[in-house]
Amino acid sequence: MLTKVQLFLVSLLAPVLGVALYLNITNPYIGLEDPSFSEDQQTIKIQHEIMRQNLFEKRELISEVQSVTKISNEILELVQESAHEELLAYMEQQARLESIVDVSARQQKMSADLIEQLLATMLGDPIGQTFGENSIVKIYSLEEAGYRGYMAKVRLQNPNAIRMVLANDQIASDGETTSQSAARTGAILAINAGGFTRQNGKLYPIGITVVDGEIVTFYDTSLSFIGFNKQGRLVGGNVTSRADVEKLEVMQGASFLPTLLKSGEKQPIPARWANTRHPRTLIGHFDNGDLFFMVVDGRRGGWSNGVTLEEAQDKLLEFNIRDAYNLDGGGSSTFYYNGKILNKPSDGVERRVTTNIIVIP
Template sequence: MNLTVKALNRTALLACAPFLGIMIWLLLSDIVIQLPTDAFPKPVTELTRPPETNIEPASTGLDLAQQTASQTRESIQKQIKLYTQTNADMAKISSMAASQAMRPLIIYDRNITSKLGKAAGTIESDKLRAQLFYIKAENFTAYALKVKLKSKDAMTMTLGGDELGKAETTLAAVNRHQAAAGINAGGFADGRGKRYPLSTTIVDGDYATGFEAPHADLFFVGLNDKNELIGGKFATKQHLDAQKPKFGASFVPVLLRGGAPQPIPAKWQTSPKRAPRTVIANYKDDQLLFLVADGYNESGSSGATLGEMQLLLQRYGAVDGYNLDGGGSSSLIFNGRVINKPSDGQLRKLPTHFLFFK
């Protein structure tokens, strides 16, 4: 296609005509375009320069906070020291109060101990305190064992060989159970080659042969679940169970009730008159007292009378006292040694024994 210069000029003029028209219109019109003042950057002057930050108040506040924290720490330390001192003072006061509360018991124990004389031996542990005393009476030699039970498992009663119908010496029972001391307990009856405990007998809270109503001056004596001595004639099993017995045995007769001597049946005053004896009693503070009197036979010519045992119990300040099996059955073991002199010439095999553990 052939285009002339004239044709090209005409085409270019037509293309630029609109733009030329707009420019001519803008030049000839009165239109004013205004921009806002904040569209332009402001010059930096002394008035517009940002103020310098003043850090002095912040520094002062920080110092004050540190001072407050230090004072708070000192106050807390003083409070802790005061609290510790107060606890120490309260512990001291509590200890003094406990000591003062125990003082009457200490004085009481000192008084009853002084009546027994000087202890020949003492077993002391967190379970018990057992003190052995020698007694020289006008007509016989005897021994006293004063026992303070500190634990519920410090004392028990065991069957011979731990089986009903079997028998063993108190020394054998002590050794077998690794006990610290032992004393013979209730009476017995032989039958069919075996030796059985007399009447109502309780071991570890169980009736060994069932309950038997008291008869012929028989009584039951033992300890309850608070290590308190219980004893007497219980008409029914319910009456005895109400005492919560842990263990106990039966024999005759009752010697002391509430510190007062009880009438001794005529039969037991003369059969025999004198004999080796074993007695169990208690004090007002629930300590136990055992008396064992020596005698070289059971014919009535040696040993102690029941009346003399009553007098000893009263002299030593006992509250309740009960006669246990005596004669050749009387046995006192202390620290692995036989203390009394058995009238049989050797210890008798028995069905029940009181044992003490340290």
């Protein structure tokens, strides 16, 4: 017989033994073939694997996007930093350019003021002034021992205000006086320009002639060329080819001789032109680029005997002229201003010429 203690122990172990016995019993579902149940499990497993793979790929994509974003931000920071540095450099450069322009403008004004003071000291107040939209023209009377004449200081505010005008706008013509040329073009100032020759009863310009950027004659290149470029600056000297004319960007030009000054230095006077007095037409420019026109009368006893080119060089240097040229003189020399001929041409009347330089107000 079992003792009470044994019975007690059996009662305690009975649940455990029952569970163990249950677990040792064969699973009633094992061996039963249910295809749908197996396929569902397989489908779930596959879907799970696909989801896991998708999540993995998305994590990789997110990681790549984060990496690219980081690189883009770094590049953007570099670009912004570079752009900021470039902007600062640009602003600094602009400030320097503005400073240079300001200094240049002040120097130009100072130079112009000095020229005005110099001319006022040497010649007195202008006898005529025109403040036009395209140019500022000041006229002075010139009176020296042995000769008289007139001169003009011209500041172009529009480079197109200065032009070379052919007589009647033709290469071969009967000629045209300076006052006629000025009147039909609306000029405030005009002087005769290049030399000319007569052939078959017609007058032709000699040397190189340029009108509104077009080379209309190109003959004797041994002459001095006198022209104005696209900026209205006086250019010229020894020009021997069409390429030279194009290189100088000449818009207006004519020819005669000789060259008197280059960069403030006297140029040699040809022997056959040396130390002879004649009426003269001269052109040049001051340090600041303002243009200079001068006509000296001659061959008129009691009024003006004319001037030698050597004397003219000295006078030009006194006026602080940098570059200067001798234009056609003698009976051709004519100075027109504001509707009148101011000088006294040596022929007693104006001579018909082939080219004139005119200034529009």
